[in-house]
Amino acid sequence: MLRLYTHAACLRHQPGPGHPESPARLEAVLRALDDARCAGLERHAAPAATPAQLRRVHDAAHIERMLAAGAAIARDGRQVAIDADTVLGPGSLDAALHAAGAVVAAVDAVLGGACRRAFCAVRPPGHHATPTQAMGFCLFNSVAVGAAHALAAHGLARVAIVDFDVHHGNGSQDYAAGEPRVLYLSSHQSPLYPGTGAAGEHGIGNVLNAPLPPGSGSAAFRAVWDERLLPRLAAFRPQLILASAGFDAHRLDPLADLDLVSDDYAWLGARLTQLADTHSAGRLVSALEGGYSLSALADAVPAYLQPQLA
Numbered sequence: 001m002l003r004l005y006t007h008a009a010c011l012r013h014q015p016g017p018g019h020p021e022s023p024a025r026l027e028a029v030l031r032a033l034d035d036a037r038c039a040g041l042e043r044h045a046a047p048a049a050t051p052a053q054l055r056r057v058h059d060a061a062h063i064e065r066m067l068a069a070g071a072a073i074a075r076d077g078r079q080v081a082i083d084a085d086t087v088l089g090p091g092s093l094d095a096a097l098h099a100a101g102a103v104v105a106a107v108d109a110v111l112g113g114a115c116r117r118a119f120c121a122v123r124p125p126g127h128h129a130t131p132t133q134a135m136g137f138c139l140f141n142s143v144a145v146g147a148a149h150a151l152a153a154h155g156l157a158r159v160a161i162v163d164f165d166v167h168h169g170n171g172s173q174d175y176a177a178g179e180p181r182v183l184y185l186s187s188h189q190s191p192l193y194p195g196t197g198a199a200g201e202h203g204i205g206n207v208l209n210a211p212l213p214p215g216s217g218s219a220a221f222r223a224v225w226d227e228r229l230l231p232r233l234a235a236f237r238p239q240l241i242l243a244s245a246g247f248d249a250h251r252l253d254p255l256a257d258l259d260l261v262s263d264d265y266a267w268l269g270a271r272l273t274q275l276a277d278t279h280s281a282g283r284l285v286s287a288l289e290g291g292y293s294l295s296a297l298a299d300a301v302p303a304y305l306q307p308q309l310a
Contacts, residue, residue: 015088015137048097066140086138122142126139138171146285180204189258245301
């Protein structure tokens with residue numbers, strides 16, 4: 001069984017006209033998930049993450065800055081720019097809290113036996129948010145918060161974060177690099193924002209990056225997963241796999257040039273499902289990260305999820 005976690009609050013995050021991280025992204029995904037290909041989805045409303053859940057990853061000062069910005073926006077309706085890319089509007093904080101809460105709820109569901117797999121159709125994305133800083137469209141690191149919840153609330157000893165967004169998840173790596181119970185694996189385009197994710201970055205031996213040059217395409221993408229990343233994942237024998245599911249490596253995406261197609265996401269979804277079945281009692285939780293072509297999202301997200309519906 002595959003559960004879908006989402007919330008209407010995630011549609012109310014408005015970073016401004018022309019911003020690529022628009023509500024239309026999530027609308028396109030949700031419309032696509034109404035398709036017959038995803039008829040087996042069980043839909044659930046995502047709760048908001050609590051401050052205690054956020055504090056397992058983010059320091060108190062960062063959380064307080066976000067809460068204060070949210071209060072200021074609610075008071076006078078103005079937007080608050082964290083940086084050139086990351087803008088909070090009236091609904092942004094609530095959206096980010098529900099995005100992180102979705103992953104926490106999905107972790108509880110798969111570890112509690114309610115389902116084996118879950119997909120969190122949420123925004124804003126999260127994997128650039130470091131323990132101390134919002135950046136790169138991201139306010140809170142939803143997948144890292146889910147990983148920390150699995151460790152603290154469920155007592156797991158081995159949690160893997162796999163990240164196939166076209167941009168390196170610097171915030172997730174920062175979190176994992178200080179947590180020996182977490183393995184972080186990433187393929188991403190390089191050079192590209194945020195400029196991290198070199199092959200020589202290893203954390204405390206629990207980080208493996210596979211940077212790919214622009215134009216790499218399907219064969220190179222599948223090769224780094226088949227030959228480097230997935231064998232490391234299998235050797236780790238994770239009790240839970242969390243996926244930062246970005247679809248901006250698709251050839252239609254306007255922000256990058258890795259040149260993947262939807263079949264590549266179906267392929268990786270099948271491989272992750274197989275590894276989860278072998279090592280994690282089927283437990284796989286994925287959360288939407290990037291992806292800025294609406295047509296690519298509408299095709300690639302169902303393709304990625306179809307192997308998980310079995």
